[in-house]
Amino acid sequence: MLRRFRLEEPQSVAETSELLGRFGDSAKIYAGGTELLLAMKEGLVQYERLINVKRLGLNQISAENGTVKIGALCTHYELELSPAIQQRLPSLLKLEHNVANVRVRQAGTIGGNLCFAEPHADPGTLLMALGAKMVSETGSAKREIAAEDFFIDAYETSLTAEEVLTEIRVPAPGANARSAYLKFGYLERPSVGVALAFNLNGASVSDVRIAVGCAGPAPKRVAEAEALLDGKSKDEATRNLAQAGTVAGRAAEAISDLHGAQDYKEHIVGVLLKRAFQAAVS
Amino acid sequence: MATALSRHSDGQTIPVSFTLNGRLQEIDVEPHELLLDVVRDRLGLTGAKRSCDVQVCGACTLLVDGRPVSACTTLAFEVRGRSVLTIEGLADNGTLHPLQQAFIEHGGFQCGFCTPGMLLASKALLDENPNPSEEELKHFMHGNLCRCTGYKKIIESIMAAARKMRAK
Numbered sequence: 001m002l003r004r005f006r007l008e009e010p011q012s013v014a015e016t017s018e019l020l021g022r023f024g025d026s027a028k029i030y031a032g033g034t035e036l037l038l039a040m041k042e043g044l045v046q047y048e049r050l051i052n053v054k055r056l057g058l059n060q061i062s063a064e065n066g067t068v069k070i071g072a073l074c075t076h077y078e079l080e081l082s083p084a085i086q087q088r089l090p091s092l093l094k095l096e097h098n099v100a101n102v103r104v105r106q107a108g109t110i111g112g113n114l115c116f117a118e119p120h121a122d123p124g125t126l127l128m129a130l131g132a133k134m135v136s137e138t139g140s141a142k143r144e145i146a147a148e149d150f151f152i153d154a155y156e157t158s159l160t161a162e163e164v165l166t167e168i169r170v171p172a173p174g175a176n177a178r179s180a181y182l183k184f185g186y187l188e189r190p191s192v193g194v195a196l197a198f199n200l201n202g203a204s205v206s207d208v209r210i211a212v213g214c215a216g217p218a219p220k221r222v223a224e225a226e227a228l229l230d231g232k233s234k235d236e237a238t239r240n241l242a243q244a245g246t247v248a249g250r251a252a253e254a255i256s257d258l259h260g261a262q263d264y265k266e267h268i269v270g271v272l273l274k275r276a277f278q279a280a281v282s
Numbered sequence: 283m284a285t286a287l288s289r290h291s292d293g294q295t296i297p298v299s300f301t302l303n304g305r306l307q308e309i310d311v312e313p314h315e316l317l318l319d320v321v322r323d324r325l326g327l328t329g330a331k332r333s334c335d336v337q338v339c340g341a342c343t344l345l346v347d348g349r350p351v352s353a354c355t356t357l358a359f360e361v362r363g364r365s366v367l368t369i370e371g372l373a374d375n376g377t378l379h380p381l382q383q384a385f386i387e388h389g390g391f392q393c394g395f396c397t398p399g400m401l402l403a404s405k406a407l408l409d410e411n412p413n414p415s416e417e418e419l420k421h422f423m424h425g426n427l428c429r430c431t432g433y434k435k436i437i438e439s440i441m442a443a444a445r446k447m448r449a450k
Binding site: 001002003004005006007033034037038041050077097100101102103104106107188 | 294296312313314315316337338340343349351355356359421422423424425
C-alpha cells in the first residue's frame with residue numbers, strides 16, 4: 001500500500017517546471033516509477049504530489065548530424081527496439097537489453113534511471129564513456145550537462161529543483177570507435193560496472209574514456225587510468241591494463257557492503273576493464 | 283512535520299477504462315492504488331501474487347498490451363486505455379492455452395505460486411519470439427523466480443509449448 005498522493009499530469013515541460021517550483025520537495029517527477037515507487041513503498045520517501053511526465057512526448061529517438069538523440073522518457077525496451085540504437089550504439093543496446101528484468105525494462109525509463117541516480121545502475125557509466133550530454137530544461141531555459149558532471153553523489157544529480165531532463169545526446173561513434181560495458185553482480189542489482197570507449201586506428205589506441213560505476217556512490221570517469229592506455233599501441237595498452245585496472249578500482253570509491261568488500265570490488269573493476277578492452281579490440 | 287497527507291489528494295480519483303481479459307472494465311481508482319491490489323482485491327482475480335513486492339520475482343506479472351509488468355509496482359491508473367491479461371484470462375473459454383497444457387504435461391510447476399507469472403511471461407515471450415533459443419528464453423524469463431522446480435521443467439514446458447504453437 002502506498003500513502004495517498006495527488007497526481008498531476010502536465011502537458012508541457014514549462015508546466016512541469018512550474019509545478020516543481022510551486023510544490024518543491026513535496027512533489028516529485030514520476031516516469032516509469034521503477035525506482036520511485038519502491039522507495040515510496042519502503043517508506044524512504046513520501047510525496048504529496050507525483051508529477052506524471054509521460055504525456056510530454058519525450059520518448060523519441062533520432063540520429064541526425066552525427067548525434068543520437070534519446071528522449072528521456074524512452075523506456076529501456078524502446079531503446080532495445082530502436083533502429084538508431086541498434087545501428088549506431090551497439091554497446092548501449094547490449095546494456096539496455098540487460099537492465100534488471102523484462103518488466104523493469106518495459107516500464108522503466110532511461111531518464112528516470114539517470115535522475116534517480118541509484119548507484120547500482122548501468123546506463124550512466126556507459127553514457128559517461130560515450131561522451132554523452134544530458135539536456136535539461138525549465139520553462140525558459142535549456143542547458144547541456146556533460147555526463148561526467150551529471151552525477152554528484154548517490155541519489156543526487158546536478159539538476160536544479162525545477163529542471164526536467166528531456167534528452168540524452170550521444171555522439172555517434174565513428175568507424176574506428178570501439179566501446180564495451182561489462183558488469184558483475186550476483187544480487188538483484190549490479191555490483192560493479194566498467195565502461196570503456198576508444199578509437200582503434202590500425203594498431204594504436206586513442207581518445208580513451210574509462211568510467212566505473214556501481215561500486216561507489218556515483219559513476220566516475222577515470223582520467224588517470226585513461227592516460228595509461230591513450231596514445232599507446234594496442235600491445236603497450238594491453239601491457240598497461242593491469243595497472244589501469246588498479247587505478248580505476250581505487251578511483252571507484254568502493255565501499256564494503258553486501259555487494260562485496262572494498263578490495264573485492266576494486267579487484268573486479270580491474271578484471272572487467274581487462275575484459276572490456278579485449279572485447280572492444282576483437 | 284505532521285501533514286495529513288490524505289487531505290492533499292482531495293479525494294482525487296481517476297476514471298480507468300480498460301480491457302480486462304477481453305472485456306471492457308470501467309472503474310475509478312485513486313492515484314496511489316497499485317494494479318496488483320486493484321486486480322486482486324477489487325476485481326477478485328487472485329491469480330497474480332504479491333511475493334517480493336519489489337518487482338524482482340515476477341509472481342505478480344500481468345500483461346499490459348501484451349507486455350509483462352510488475353503489478354506490485356504499477357499504479358493502477360496506468361492501464362487506462364490499455365488491455366490487461368491476467369492468468370484467469372489465458373484459457374480460451376475453458377480450453378487451456380498450449381502453455382498451460384505444456385506446464386501440466388511436462389511438470390512445469392510444483393507449488394504453483396510462481397506459475398501464473400511464469401505462464402504470462404512465457405506467453406509474452408512466445409508472442410514476441412515464437413522460436414526462442416534456450417538462451418533467449420532464459421534471458422526473457424530471468425526475472426521470474428521459482429523456488430521449487432529448479433527451472434528445468436519450466437524451460438522444457440515453454441519449449442514444448444513453443445513447438446506446438448509453431449506447428450499450428
